[in-house]
Amino acid sequence: MSEQAWYEQFRAMFTGLNRCVFLNSAGVAMVSEPVREAVTQWADLGQCVTYDYNAIIAGAKKNAAAIVSGTPEQMFFSRNTTHGIQTFILGYPWQKGDGVVIADCEFPANRLPWLSLRDKKGVDVKVVKSQKYKVTLDDYYDKCDKHTKVIAISWVQYLSGQKAAISELGKFCRENNILLVVDGIQGIGAAAMDVKAMQIDWLSADGHKWMCGPEGVGLVWASERALQIVQPACKGWFGVKNPFDFENFDQDYAPNADKYLDGSPMVLGIMAFNAALNMLLSFGMEAIEKRVLELSSYTINEAEKRGFEVLTPSNPQQRAGIATFKPSSKPSSGDPALIMKNLLDNNIVCSLRGGQYLRISAHAFNNHEDIDRAFYVIDKSI
Numbered sequence: 001m002s003e004q005a006w007y008e009q010f011r012a013m014f015t016g017l018n019r020c021v022f023l024n025s026a027g028v029a030m031v032s033e034p035v036r037e038a039v040t041q042w043a044d045l046g047q048c049v050t051y052d053y054n055a056i057i058a059g060a061k062k063n064a065a066a067i068v069s070g071t072p073e074q075m076f077f078s079r080n081t082t083h084g085i086q087t088f089i090l091g092y093p094w095q096k097g098d099g100v101v102i103a104d105c106e107f108p109a110n111r112l113p114w115l116s117l118r119d120k121k122g123v124d125v126k127v128v129k130s131q132k133y134k135v136t137l138d139d140y141y142d143k144c145d146k147h148t149k150v151i152a153i154s155w156v157q158y159l160s161g162q163k164a165a166i167s168e169l170g171k172f173c174r175e176n177n178i179l180l181v182v183d184g185i186q187g188i189g190a191a192a193m194d195v196k197a198m199q200i201d202w203l204s205a206d207g208h209k210w211m212c213g214p215e216g217v218g219l220v221w222a223s224e225r226a227l228q229i230v231q232p233a234c235k236g237w238f239g240v241k242n243p244f245d246f247e248n249f250d251q252d253y254a255p256n257a258d259k260y261l262d263g264s265p266m267v268l269g270i271m272a273f274n275a276a277l278n279m280l281l282s283f284g285m286e287a288i289e290k291r292v293l294e295l296s297s298y299t300i301n302e303a304e305k306r307g308f309e310v311l312t313p314s315n316p317q318q319r320a321g322i323a324t325f326k327p328s329s330k331p332s333s334g335d336p337a338l339i340m341k342n343l344l345d346n347n348i349v350c351s352l353r354g355g356q357y358l359r360i361s362a363h364a365f366n367n368h369e370d371i372d373r374a375f376y377v378i379d380k381s382i
């Protein structure tokens, strides 16, 4: 298959692209045809007398594990990124005075739950100060001391698009007996992840951005040591060895990550998510990452050509699919809210973030023409 062919095939799976220019994979994913078919398939299955949803979930778990190069036994489906992070927080054996390090530019999903530990458990939550939504690993290291138990970080920062050097951080965490919790939502599906090589302990991400799934179904992957340390906050009927042995109240927890399950799984969402994962895996994450990086480079070049302030790092190793810039060359020119309105009026979907920054997030199914059309409207609006 030629390179040209694969991403055009990918594009053809998004029939909504006939109606708009979609440059917002860092927002909420556009629904693809495989996802639409999976939703219909779920409805058809629901009209049968019975169906084997355990097999459906087991198959989906294989794909969810594959997208992060993990093992299915060490993962479970969550309700969203926040839920995955909360499962860690509620299950960790906190002692008063334990330390957590986060940054001030984390999305609330990876910030609010940690901050709440200050009041609830007396945990010392130290906050790294970012510069224009970017952080350095040294700032994290400086905040750590012998009480630090956890570092929680986004793989890719939601506004600047800065991609953290997780492998380096993972090494530091192992050496210092710290658990590394990663919010992966802005990276997984856009870039190839290897949870084991990166030494991540707890990875949480909803499926509704770069993974092209629906909102409300995510994945969590846990390292061996995290599985030992983090206990389920409460026994759920799906979190035991045999959920269908209804009268057995002395059951042990399910082995591995299934112990964190609560009640009935969201089969509809899992089927839709699985269809999206299948689609991504059929093209391969390496090829997708290469293409995504090429498109974010192209966007950055276009913004730089116009003299715009670009927030996203130019080094491809420090970014994935997000490209964010201030759409003005002079402090007085360009009202970002008006530019955003003009883009939407022209059926071009991207995001305004931080009140002044345009975030263009092109997936591998996008092309240069999509980005050119956005810049055409931006140019006309300044």
Ligand SMILES: Cc1ncc(COP(=O)(O)O)c(C=O)c1O
Binding pocket: 080, 081, 082, 083, 107, 109, 110, 154, 156, 157, 158, 183, 185, 186, 205, 206, 218
């Ligand atoms: C970095 C990051 N984390 C998490 C989320 C979403 O969290 P949740 O899946 O809990 O809704 C977003 C965006 O919505 C995000 O950009």
